[in-house]
Amino acid sequence: MELQAVLMAAGGGSRMMDLTYNTPKPLLPVGNKPLIWYPLNLLERVGFEEVIVITTKEVQKMISTDPKVKLDVKMKLDLVCIQEDADMGTADALRHIQQKVKTDVLVVSCDLITDAALHEVVDLFRAHNATLSMLMSKAHEFTETVPGQKGKKKTGEQRDFVGVDGTGKRLLFMANEADLDEGVVIRKSIMRKHPRMHIKTGLVDAHLYCLKKSVVDFLADNKSISSIRGELVPYLVRKQFSKSTNSPKVIDETHQNLKKNDSNISSRDEELLHLTQERSCWNDHRGDMSDAYHGGRLRCYVHIMDEGICYRVNTLAAYIEANRLAPKLFDEPAVHPSAVVSERCLIGADSIIGASCQISDKTSIKRSTIGVSTTVREKVKVTNSIIMHGVTIEEGCNIQGSVICSNAVIGRGADIKYCLVGSAQRIEPDAEVNITYHYKSITYNNCHKVSK
Amino acid sequence: MADCGEPDGPGNKDDIARSKNEGKELTKEEKQRLRKQKKQQKKHKERKNEKGPSETEKDETPVSLLPPPPPVATQKAPSALPAPASAPIPVPASAPFHSSPAPSPADKPAKSKAELKAERRARQETDRAAKQPGSSSSGIKTKVPLSELNPVVKRLPEHVQVDDPAVVKRLAKKLERQQIPLRSDYGYKVSLFSHLHQYSRKAPLTQLLSIPSTVIHPSIVRLGLQYSQGIVAGSNARSVALLHAFKQVIRDYTTPPNEELSRDLVNKLKPYISFLNQCRPLSASMGNAIKYIKKEISNIPSQCKEEEAKTKLLKCIDRYIEEKIVLAAKAISKYAIEKISDGDVILVYGCSSLVNHILCEAFEKSRKFRVIVVDSRPRLEGREALRRLVQRGISCTYVLISALSYILPEVSKVFLGAHALLANGYVMSRVGTSQIALVARTFNVPVLVCCETYKFCERVQTDSFVSNELDDPDDLMVTRKGKTQLENWQDVSSLGLLNLVYDVTPPDFVDLVITDLGMIPCTSVPVVLRVKNLDQ
Numbered sequence: 001m002e003l004q005a006v007l008m009a010a011g012g013g014s015r016m017m018d019l020t021y022n023t024p025k026p027l028l029p030v031g032n033k034p035l036i037w038y039p040l041n042l043l044e045r046v047g048f049e050e051v052i053v054i055t056t057k058e059v060q061k062m063i064s065t066d067p068k069v070k071l072d073v074k075m076k077l078d079l080v081c082i083q084e085d086a087d088m089g090t091a092d093a094l095r096h097i098q099q100k101v102k103t104d105v106l107v108v109s110c111d112l113i114t115d116a117a118l119h120e121v122v123d124l125f126r127a128h129n130a131t132l133s134m135l136m137s138k139a140h141e142f143t144e145t146v147p148g149q150k151g152k153k154k155t156g157e158q159r160d161f162v163g164v165d166g167t168g169k170r171l172l173f174m175a176n177e178a179d180l181d182e183g184v185v186i187r188k189s190i191m192r193k194h195p196r197m198h199i200k201t202g203l204v205d206a207h208l209y210c211l212k213k214s215v216v217d218f219l220a221d222n223k224s225i226s227s228i229r230g231e232l233v234p235y236l237v238r239k240q241f242s243k244s245t246n247s248p249k250v251i252d253e254t255h256q257n258l259k260k261n262d263s264n265i266s267s268r269d270e271e272l273l274h275l276t277q278e279r280s281c282w283n284d285h286r287g288d289m290s291d292a293y294h295g296g297r298l299r300c301y302v303h304i305m306d307e308g309i310c311y312r313v314n315t316l317a318a319y320i321e322a323n324r325l326a327p328k329l330f331d332e333p334a335v336h337p338s339a340v341v342s343e344r345c346l347i348g349a350d351s352i353i354g355a356s357c358q359i360s361d362k363t364s365i366k367r368s369t370i371g372v373s374t375t376v377r378e379k380v381k382v383t384n385s386i387i388m389h390g391v392t393i394e395e396g397c398n399i400q401g402s403v404i405c406s407n408a409v410i411g412r413g414a415d416i417k418y419c420l421v422g423s424a425q426r427i428e429p430d431a432e433v434n435i436t437y438h439y440k441s442i443t444y445n446n447c448h449k450v451s452k
Numbered sequence: 453m454a455d456c457g458e459p460d461g462p463g464n465k466d467d468i469a470r471s472k473n474e475g476k477e478l479t480k481e482e483k484q485r486l487r488k489q490k491k492q493q494k495k496h497k498e499r500k501n502e503k504g505p506s507e508t509e510k511d512e513t514p515v516s517l518l519p520p521p522p523p524v525a526t527q528k529a530p531s532a533l534p535a536p537a538s539a540p541i542p543v544p545a546s547a548p549f550h551s552s553p554a555p556s557p558a559d560k561p562a563k564s565k566a567e568l569k570a571e572r573r574a575r576q577e578t579d580r581a582a583k584q585p586g587s588s589s590s591g592i593k594t595k596v597p598l599s600e601l602n603p604v605v606k607r608l609p610e611h612v613q614v615d616d617p618a619v620v621k622r623l624a625k626k627l628e629r630q631q632i633p634l635r636s637d638y639g640y641k642v643s644l645f646s647h648l649h650q651y652s653r654k655a656p657l658t659q660l661l662s663i664p665s666t667v668i669h670p671s672i673v674r675l676g677l678q679y680s681q682g683i684v685a686g687s688n689a690r691s692v693a694l695l696h697a698f699k700q701v702i703r704d705y706t707t708p709p710n711e712e713l714s715r716d717l718v719n720k721l722k723p724y725i726s727f728l729n730q731c732r733p734l735s736a737s738m739g740n741a742i743k744y745i746k747k748e749i750s751n752i753p754s755q756c757k758e759e760e761a762k763t764k765l766l767k768c769i770d771r772y773i774e775e776k777i778v779l780a781a782k783a784i785s786k787y788a789i790e791k792i793s794d795g796d797v798i799l800v801y802g803c804s805s806l807v808n809h810i811l812c813e814a815f816e817k818s819r820k821f822r823v824i825v826v827d828s829r830p831r832l833e834g835r836e837a838l839r840r841l842v843q844r845g846i847s848c849t850y851v852l853i854s855a856l857s858y859i860l861p862e863v864s865k866v867f868l869g870a871h872a873l874l875a876n877g878y879v880m881s882r883v884g885t886s887q888i889a890l891v892a893r894t895f896n897v898p899v900l901v902c903c904e905t906y907k908f909c910e911r912v913q914t915d916s917f918v919s920n921e922l923d924d925p926d927d928l929m930v931t932r933k934g935k936t937q938l939e940n941w942q943d944v945s946s947l948g949l950l951n952l953v954y955d956v957t958p959p960d961f962v963d964l965v966i967t968d969l970g971m972i973p974c975t976s977v978p979v980v981l982r983v984k985n986l987d988q
Contacts, residue, residue: 002670003663047662106663119659126658126670127677268770272696275778280689281803281836282682289843 001103003122003210005048008090009036009055009110010082016316022423023406024059026110027066028319029371029388031326032336032354034066035313038113038326040073043106046118050076052100054093055110056084089226091219098220105216107228109207113322114310115329116206116303124169124301125210128284128293132236132300133210134171136162136203137310142317144324144384147402147418147435160205163190163197164302170284171300172197174237176230189241193294194285205229206310233300240298316420320403323369323386327352354389371406394429495564498571580753611919612733615646627730630723631667633660635730639925642948649733650922656680657731671700672724676731685833687871687907688777688805691737694728695769698745702765706758713761714752721746733921736872736880736909744772776906780968781806784902785813787966788867791900796821796864799892801853802882803833803840804869806902811867812844822846824863828853828884830927830951853884860895868957870903875981876912877959877974879903883952886916889961898963901974905967908981916955925949 013025020028026036036053043051055063060079080097082088088096094107106122116135125133161184163173172194173186184199191197207229215236225231283292293299309329311322327334327350334349335341339357346364353359354372363380370376371389380393384401387393391404394412401418404410408421411429418435421427613619614637627634638652658677665673675697678684684693698721705720707713725742728734734742748768752761788810792798798821800807811823823846827834834850841848851859866888872880879885879901889899913919928949929938941947959974969980 002665002673005664047666048664049666117659118663119656119661122663123656123658123677126674127681127683129674269696269699272692272699272773275773276684276689276693276696278689279686279692279805280684281686281805281833282684283836283839286835289839 003048003104003106004101005043005051005106005108006094006097006101007036007039007043007051007053007108007110008093008207009053009059010084010088010093011110011314013111013314015314016319018420018422019316019319019403019405024056024062025314026055026059027062028313029369030113030313030319030322031329031352031369032371033326034063035113036063036110037072038329039108039110040075040077041330042112042114042116042118043108044073044075048075050078052078052080052097054080054082054097057081058084089230090228091225091232094216094228095219095223098216101213101216104213105211107207107209107211109312111313112206112208112311113313113326113329114206114208114305115308116208116305116310118208120303121208122210124303128299128301130210130299130301131212131215132171132233134233134300134302135206135208135305135310136302137206137305137308139202139204140321142321144317144320144401146317146320147420159201160203161199161201162203162302163199164304165194165285166196166198167284168198168304169301170194171237171302172240173199174234176234179234187241189243193241193288193290195287200304203304204310204312207312209233236298237300240296240300316403320386324350324367377412491568494571495567499567577754611647612649613647614649627726630726632723632727632730633657635660639942640948641922642950644917645920645922645950645952648920648922651680651924652926653680653682653924654926657727668724668727669697669701669704671697672727676728679728679732686803686805687735687737688904690735691741691906692773692777694738695741695745695773699766699769702762702769705762712754713756713758714750714754717749718746721749736911737904737907739909740906741772745769776904780904780906781809783968784904784966785810787971788900788902789814789817789819791865791964791966791971792819792821794820797824797862798822799824799826799860799863799866799888799897800837801826801834801866801868801885801888802828802831803837804902806904807867807869808837808840810902811841811846815844815846822848824849824851824859826851826853826856826884826888830923830930831882833882853887856888856891857895860891860897863892863895863897866892866897866899868899868901868962870901870907871954872907872909872911873901873903873965873977874913874956875908875910875978876914877962877977878913879957879959879962879965879974880909880913880954881957883916883955886955886957886961889957893961899961900964900966901957901962902966905969905980905984908977908984910981913956914958916952920955921953923951923953925951927951 009026011025013020013028016025019025027034029035030038040051053063060081063077063079078100080100082093082096090107090109094101094105104125114135114137116137118135121133121135124130159177161173161175161177161180162171163186164170165172172190175184186197209228215232219225219232225235277292280292285292285294309325311318311325313319313322334351335347335353336355336357338355339353339359341347341353341357341359342361344361345359346366347353347359348366348368350367351365352369353365354370354374356373357370358375359365359370360376360378360380362378363376363382365376365382366384368382368385368387370382370387371391373389374387374391374393376382376387376393377395377397379396381398381400382393383399385399386403387399388404388406388408390407391410392408393399393404393410394414396413397410398415398417399410400416402416402420404416404421405423405425407424409426410416410421411427411431413430414427415432416427417433419433421433427433624634635649635651635657636655637650638655639650641648641650656677657680658673661668661673668676675684675693678693679690684690701721701724702717705713705717707716721742725734728738745765745768748765752764756764784806792814796819798811800811800823811821814821823841825834825838825841825848827838827850829852838848838850849859868879868881868885868888870879870881874880879889881901892899911919925941926949928951929936929941938949941949962974965972965974965977967980972980
């Protein structure tokens with residue numbers, strides 16, 4: 001077997017608590033499919049037959065009953081539960097399943113929605129015998145207004161600095177602004193080997209990593225690393241250029257320790273590989289006297305996507321953007337066949353209506369997503385919104401730019417603009433709600449401006 | 453031991469000559485009919501005996517991926533009998549030399565195929581048992597009477613014919629059967645070379661494969677990628693990498709029940725070889741290595757246990773690499789160093805691992821010489837050769853091939869590497885080599901070609917058009933000051949980009965060939981081939 005897929009679905013969605021306080025993040029509906037369906041679909045399309053899914057008990061229960069996951073996903077899902085309150089990072093989770101990992105792993109996050117060609121990432125991993133290979137994408141501006149935010153919020157989001165070499169494939173440098181004190185510090189050893197480095201900041205990390213098995217074993221020995229993205233990847237990138245005679249628990253040693261286990265086989269093979277490299281007239285860089293890869297054994301590669309969809313749904317803005325674009329990823333009809341839609345309603349071409357919906361007369365639905373089993377009464381105008389499952393919208397409502405979570409009830413004549421209504425909340429009739437989060441069970445009557 | 457590929461006397465040559473010249477179908481069909489009749493008679497006799505094993509054979513035939521093995525007649529004499537057995541299976545007209553395993557379920561019932569298989573196996577077993585204790589002379593003796601019945605079909609590689617739709621269709625069918633995706637050609641091909649494949653590096657074969665590759669062993673997928681991206685380039689490096697990958701395959705191989713390792717492993721390797729061929733056309737050295745491995749695998753006795761057989765095969769591979777590549781390089785450098793004298797100015801072209809090895813060894817032995825490295829676009833491999841030589845301390849000059857006639861007056865010897873040595877003495881090497889040999893001959897500079905014997909090839913070619921390799925045409929595009937002039941070359945209908953990889957140098961331009969068997973003139977290559985075949 002070449003690669004094992006590991007799907008990390010135990011995250012809490014800490015950056016969008018408003019949505020995830022009730023529904024766990026892997027099961028948030030995006031385009032009427034649970035969020036976890038997207039990476040599973042990606043893996044299935046590419047040809048994986050088995051996936052190890054690391055998740056919490058709650059999610060495990062819901063996944064096993066979710067119809068979408070059960071019906072559409074043909075792969076074998078091996079669900080591994082971890083404690084919700086254990087506060088495990090992604091690297092901790094990998095350490096937890098170390099026994100199940102028999103070969104190189106492909107780690108995917110459950111909030112990744114992309115149509116990337118995975119073979120590009122894996123080809124880098126295979127061809128160069130890399131230790132790490134990851135996917136990144138050029139970040140796109142989010143154009144939709146996010147409910148609950150007054151105006152465009154441009155907080156100083158921590159930037160990522162990614163340094164690549166001339167070909168754009170070899171990863172030389174990776175640091176987050178949070179870890180840097182004053183400026184970007186680049187070691188001389190890197191500059192000596194790769195005098196030309198391109199540093200990019202506008203990239204989104206897709207959190208899709210191909211890791212060698214020795215890395216997982218290394219994690220088992222080094223319990224201090226708890227996050228793949230935050231600690232392991234920068235460590236590996238730095239380690240490419242450090243001299244090999246360092247601390248004892250070094251990853252090179254783990255490489256060698258493994259090889260010593262079947263020493264006869266690997267030493268001969270190592271010789272052959274060395275002979276191949278010696279006889280081959282290829283070099284990955286030009287201009288200095290060193291051999292290919294500068295004789296380094298650890299190599300990290302990155303594939304940067306220029307075009308195509310790549311989103312990580314971990315903030316509210318990303319969630320809304322993903323809902324807009326997710327339908328483009330699959331060819332299902334916009335209006336589910338089991339939805340009951342009356343003739344005299346206007347449904348825009350870019351709206352999605354879920355199964356078993358009831359849309360009544362004289363409604364207008366534009367650029368929105370309506371969830372499963374939602375009832376929309378007459379004379380309702382829904383624009384630019386996301387309505388989740390089981391919602392009831394009474395007559396005459398006007399919903400604009402909002403997110404209405406599952407099982408909410410919107411009373412008659414309510415006017416909701418740029419709001420987020422939490423799960424199972426009720427908006428009273430004739431309420432006028434503007435730019436707010438509504439998830440506390442406080443009822444308002446005939447109010448005009450309601451703020452948090 | 454049975455010989456590998458020895459021509460079986462005049463009968464075989466006539467057949468091949470006839471089939472080459474005339475409408476082959478008639479003569480072959482007549483032969484097929486005769487063979488069919490013979491087979492029918494034998495079948496009736498052995499039907500009752502073989503009923504037991506044939507039952508199990510029937511179960512196996514739907515399981516195995518491929519139809520009955522094609523005439524692997526270069527291996528040994530007994531397989532001469534299966535050659536005619538599978539020849540009645542309709543042979544496509546255009547293949548001059550051998551039939552690819554075309555399926556024929558409609559014509560013959562599965563039972564007869566199974567029975568033929570069983571007969572063949574029984575005969576092979578008896579022959580193999582007879583062969584083991586006997587010497588080579590008895591092997592030849594057993595071969596002669598059999599050959600009178602059926603001439604051994606010599607298996608030569610098929611010519612690539614991309615512009616012939618029938619051949620392309622056959623290839624597509626074969627790949628489909630082996631579950632290998634077909635790589636599509638890219639871009640406009642110059643008309644003289646339209647019979648060759650031209651692939652784009654940006655469209656690797658892996659995008660059509662599933663990611664945890666199950667059909668093809670992961671080390672073979674990795675190797676194919678490394679070939680197509682040029683990470684493993686150079687005849688020796690490719691062969692070593694191929695054998696290394698085969699070692700992994702053999703290590704991970706387990707014999708399925710009711711199958712024999714000697715047969716099943718060869719069948720397992722065939723789709724891998726097709727895959728590698730799709731990634732990048734196989735080189736002559738790789739072809740010889742594959743032939744050697746297949747022979748070794750087929751020669752494993754059936755009573756050998758799996759573990760034992762596997763270790764034996766791994767050892768064989770190690771020995772082959774050690775003998776044919778590493779020790780051969782040592783022997784060649786020993787001979788070549790005699791030819792290098794102090795004060796020499798040596799010209800080398802591109803990056804040949806063997807020539808670099810020779811020069812480094814000569815420098816270790818304190819010969820005083822300097823090197824001129826000639827390079828050419830688009831590969832610019834000379835830069836790598838330059839780096840390796842300068843790293844050792846050899847003083848070098850670097851020029852592009854356009855400056856060749858300007859620096860040749862300084863040169864005292866030319867050392868060239870070879871990709872393959874053809875049976876008529878022609879040297880197949882990187883494109884540009886023949887030009888260098890020509891100009892050197894004009895300046896009366898001796899040209900020495902260094903080549904290991906495992907690169908000697910049975911093919912005959914007098915020009916560079918018939919069989920060559922087309923590399924990615926986009927490599928010819930160059931970006932200077934941010935502008936790429938040829939960016940939209942595909943839109944210009946009258947423009948074609950040609951990126952040839954190999955060319956052939958006639959033996960008149962080559963003064964000496966240095967091989968591990970010694971220093972021979974170019975015209976002695978067929979002799980070496982003959983001696984090699986007798987040894988094997």
